[in-house]
Amino acid sequence: MITYPTPLLEEAVNEFSRLPGIGRKSALRMVLHLLKQTPEEVNRFGETLMKLRKNITYCKECHNISDKEICSICADTRRDHELVCVVEDIRDVLAIENTSQYKGIYHVLGGIISPMDGMGPSQLNIESLVIKAEEGKIREAIMALSTTMEGDTTVFYIYKKLKPFPITVSTLARGVAVGNDLEYADEITLGRSIVNRVPYENNLAR
Amino acid sequence: MITYPTPLLEEAVNEFSRLPGIGRKSALRMVLHLLKQTPEEVNRFGETLMKLRKNITYCKECHNISDKEICSICADTRRDHELVCVVEDIRDVLAIENTSQYKGIYHVLGGIISPMDGMGPSQLNIESLVIKAEEGKIREAIMALSTTMEGDTTVFYIYKKLKPFPITVSTLARGVAVGNDLEYADEITLGRSIVNRVPYENNLAR
Numbered sequence: 001m002i003t004y005p006t007p008l009l010e011e012a013v014n015e016f017s018r019l020p021g022i023g024r025k026s027a028l029r030m031v032l033h034l035l036k037q038t039p040e041e042v043n044r045f046g047e048t049l050m051k052l053r054k055n056i057t058y059c060k061e062c063h064n065i066s067d068k069e070i071c072s073i074c075a076d077t078r079r080d081h082e083l084v085c086v087v088e089d090i091r092d093v094l095a096i097e098n099t100s101q102y103k104g105i106y107h108v109l110g111g112i113i114s115p116m117d118g119m120g121p122s123q124l125n126i127e128s129l130v131i132k133a134e135e136g137k138i139r140e141a142i143m144a145l146s147t148t149m150e151g152d153t154t155v156f157y158i159y160k161k162l163k164p165f166p167i168t169v170s171t172l173a174r175g176v177a178v179g180n181d182l183e184y185a186d187e188i189t190l191g192r193s194i195v196n197r198v199p200y201e202n203n204l205a206r
Numbered sequence: 207m208i209t210y211p212t213p214l215l216e217e218a219v220n221e222f223s224r225l226p227g228i229g230r231k232s233a234l235r236m237v238l239h240l241l242k243q244t245p246e247e248v249n250r251f252g253e254t255l256m257k258l259r260k261n262i263t264y265c266k267e268c269h270n271i272s273d274k275e276i277c278s279i280c281a282d283t284r285r286d287h288e289l290v291c292v293v294e295d296i297r298d299v300l301a302i303e304n305t306s307q308y309k310g311i312y313h314v315l316g317g318i319i320s321p322m323d324g325m326g327p328s329q330l331n332i333e334s335l336v337i338k339a340e341e342g343k344i345r346e347a348i349m350a351l352s353t354t355m356e357g358d359t360t361v362f363y364i365y366k367k368l369k370p371f372p373i374t375v376s377t378l379a380r381g382v383a384v385g386n387d388l389e390y391a392d393e394i395t396l397g398r399s400i401v402n403r404v405p406y407e408n409n410l411a412r
Binding site: 002003004005006007008009011012015019020021022026028029030031032033034035037039042043044045046047048049050051052053054055056064065066067071072073089090091093094097098 | 227250256
């Protein structure tokens with residue numbers, strides 16, 4: 001156990017080492033970096049974090065992070081509001097938005113079903129999705145979750161919940177990544193990409 | 207370029223990604239982690255950082271980080287004040303203190319000579335070390351710097367500055383690490399450890 005020369009330093013290292021993926025050595029490196037900054041810069045850092053936590057809200061429609069009641073995506077009338085992409089968290093929204101290929105709206109679950117982490121369906125934003133479906137507001141739900149056991153479980157759970165309603169439930173196309181060599185693709189991905197092959201014209205349309 | 211749903215989020219990601227070794231993806235992960243904490247926890251984080259930067263000072267004697275004028279190591283009268291270990295920064299002090307093998311005091315340079323990074327001798331705490339030597343306060347100076355080109359340059363510079371005074375300048379023993387196989391040691395380390403071999407009794411004394 002390292003003894004720090006002052007509790008001030010130790011407390012700061014403790015705070016940083018609570019962040020995901022940060023050990024005590026990296027935390028100390030960050031704290032020493034901050035000590036080299038001006039007090040104004042460090043104050044701005046601290047205040048930005050406090051302001052963020054205080055002012056951030058979640059969109060009432062899609063549960064995405066927002067600073068308004070309805071986020072800018074849900075408020076956009078040019079988007080297709082009957083096409084809903086179901087994602088785990090905001091990082092997936094950012095990634096899909098970044099492709100500029102999607103013109104529907106999102107539904108952020110806030111996690112995936114994972115009994116190991118104590119994450120059950122009731123802790124996720126699934127109920128509000130089912131209500132939307134019930135009200136006839138959804139034409140197609142695209143399940144854009146990770147292809148892990150947890151992701152697949154979550155997709156299956158939501159699929160069963162949405163089954164009573166006249167909704168198309170789809171998943172992302174899985175296949176060999178664009179620009180990747182065939183020989184380096186794993187066999188499951190390659191197998192799926194042969195089964196789910198697409199007409200050549202689909203590629204031309206892009 | 208990713209467009210964030212709110213500037214609050216973007217500012218927080220910007221702040222985190224200024225930290226050493228943190229890219230924008232890791233920064234976003236940290237920010238999302240903080241959003242899951244209570245506002246009180248995030249406030250504590252922010253305030254700890256501001257308090258740290260505001261209240262931290264450097265020891266007048268050894269330039270180590272401290273919250274008092276004289277740090278607890280320099281204030282400790284049981285330590286040998288004529289034995290001075292010269293290190294780059296506080297991380298080295300923590301590492302050496304952690305061994306419980308050293309009973310002298312430290313002198314923190316605050317960096318090493320590195321023309322590439324614009325770090326010259328005048329920006330380091332070398333002058334105060336020379337003054338201490340001049341005043342006859344040092345019996346032995348242990349150079350505990352990295353064995354890089356910058357480290358070796360710094361050691362040589364300080365060595366020349368201390369030469370006029372009756373001081374023993376020593377360096378850390380270099381050799382095969384305890385518990386390491388000989389065959390995996392690099393040849394320079396192995397060579398040095400043969401040249402600087404020690405009497406077997408030295409090991410027994412530990």
